[in-house]
Amino acid sequence: MNQGYSKKVLEYFLNPKNLGEVKNPDGVGRAGNPVCGDVMEVQIKVREGKISDIKFKTFGCAAAIASSNVLAEIVKNKPLENAREATYKEVLKELGDLPPLKHHCAILAVQCLKKAIEDYEEKLQRNN
C-alpha cells in the first residue's frame, strides 16, 4: 500500500484475529481521533484479575486495525495492572513501526484499552 506499511502491519490488517465482540463484556472503552475522524471500541472480559478475552471494533485505517490487533495480543491473559501499562511504543515495536503520521492510530488503541479497564473498575466499585 501507498502508506509505507511494514509487512507485519499488512498482515495484521488483512488477517485480524482480535476484531469483533466478546460475549457479555466486563468493560467497554471507546475512543476517537478528532483529527482523522476514526473511532475504536474495545470490549474486555476479566477473569481473576486477568484479561481473559479482548476484541476491538475499529473504524479506521490499516494502521488502526493492525494496532488494535497487536495491542489485543500484547495484553491478552495479562493481569490488569500490566495491561494498563501497555504503551503505544510497544505496539509500534511489535508492528515493526508505523509511518510517523500513523503513530496516533496506535495511541488511539492504547487510549481505548485504558478506558475499558477504567470502565471495568468503575463497574466493580459500583457493584461492591
Next chain:
Amino acid sequence: MRKIYFDNAASTRVDERVIRAMEPYFGSKYGNASSIHGFGREAKEAIENARKIIAKRIGARAREIIFTSGGTEGNNFVLKGLFFSNYPRKNHIITSKIEHDCILNACKWLESLGARVTYLDVDKEGFIDLEQLEKAINERTFLVSIMQANNEVGTIQNLKAIGEICKKRGVLFHTDACQSFTKVPLDVNKMNLDLVTLNSHKIHGPKGVGAVYIREGIKITPLLHGGGHEKGLRSGTENVSGIVGFGKAVEISSRKDVEKMEKLRDILIEGILKIPNVKLNGPKGEKRLCNNVNVCFNDIEGESIGGYLESKGIFVSTGSACASHTLASSHVLRAMGLSPQQINSSIRISISRYTSEEEVRYFLKVLPKIVKKLRRFSALR
C-alpha cells in the same frame, strides 16, 4: 497477481502509440526548437503540429495555445498571470469550493497579495449555483474560474451557461479541463471561454506537459521569464518529446472510448449500489464524467477498503483523511455536504479506455465480501 488499475483520474498508462511517437525526440530528433538549423526546425515542426491538433480539439486557433509543464502550472499561470495584469484596478476572482488544490492554493496565496476571492458553494451533487455566481460578480471581478469536470466526483458543470453569464457581465472565463479533456465536448467559442487549462497525463499522454488556451488579445503576465519562448508567455526550452506525446494522445482519443467507459461506469455503479447502505457521490448519467465512480460505504474507512482491494490486486483512491499525507479529508466531499465520517468512508474508482468488462466484474465480485468483512468489525455499527 494481476493488477487492475482503477485510479485513472490520478494518472493513466501512456498509450503505445504515444510512446512510439515520442521516441525519436530523445535519441535522434533531439534539437532545440529555437535553433534555426535542421535539428531545430524538425523540433519546431513537431511542436507546431501538436499545437494544431490540440487547438482544433477545442475550437481554438493554434496561436492561442501555450505549452506548459502540466495542469498545475497552467492553473497557476492563469490565476497569477491575470492577477498581475489586472491588479490593482481589479482584484476579484470567483471560483468554486471544489476546484483542484492548485487552483485553491494559488487563490489563497493571491489573497495574501490583495486579491479577493469568492469560493462558490456546490449542491449535494457538486454543481455550482448559477444565480450565486451571477450575484458574486462585481465591478472589480476580473475572472471566473470553474472546472469543467471534478476530479473526485466527476460532476460536469454547465460551462455554456457560465460562459453566457461571464460574457454578459464582461468578465474573463477560465476552466480547468484537466479531467474532462477529450472526454467531454469543449468549444471555446460556444462556451465563451477565454482561458482553458489542459494536461496530458490524464489522457494516456506523458506526465509533465500540458497547455493553456489563451484567447487572442488577453493580457496576461508570464510566470517564467527568459528566452521568450511561447510568445514570451512561457520561457524555457520546450519539452519537445512531451509535447509530441501530448499531441498524439489527443489525436488518438475518440468518442468510442468515451462510450465504452460510460458503459463500464454504469455497470460499476449499478453493481456497487447493490451492496446495502452504499451511496453514490456525485450525479448519475450524462452529467457525470465517463470514467468516474465515487461511493460512500458507510461505517467502514476508505483507506481500509483500499488496502483490502489492493490485496486483491485492485488499485483505487480515497478521499479519506487517513489516506492523505496531512490527515485532511476531501474538501470536495465536504463542500457537497458529506459528514466527516461519510468522507472517510468514500472511495473513488476511475477507469480508462483500457479497462475491460471482465476487470469490472472481478471487482464487483470481490468488493461485497470486503465491505462485509470490514463492517463486521466496525466501531460504528
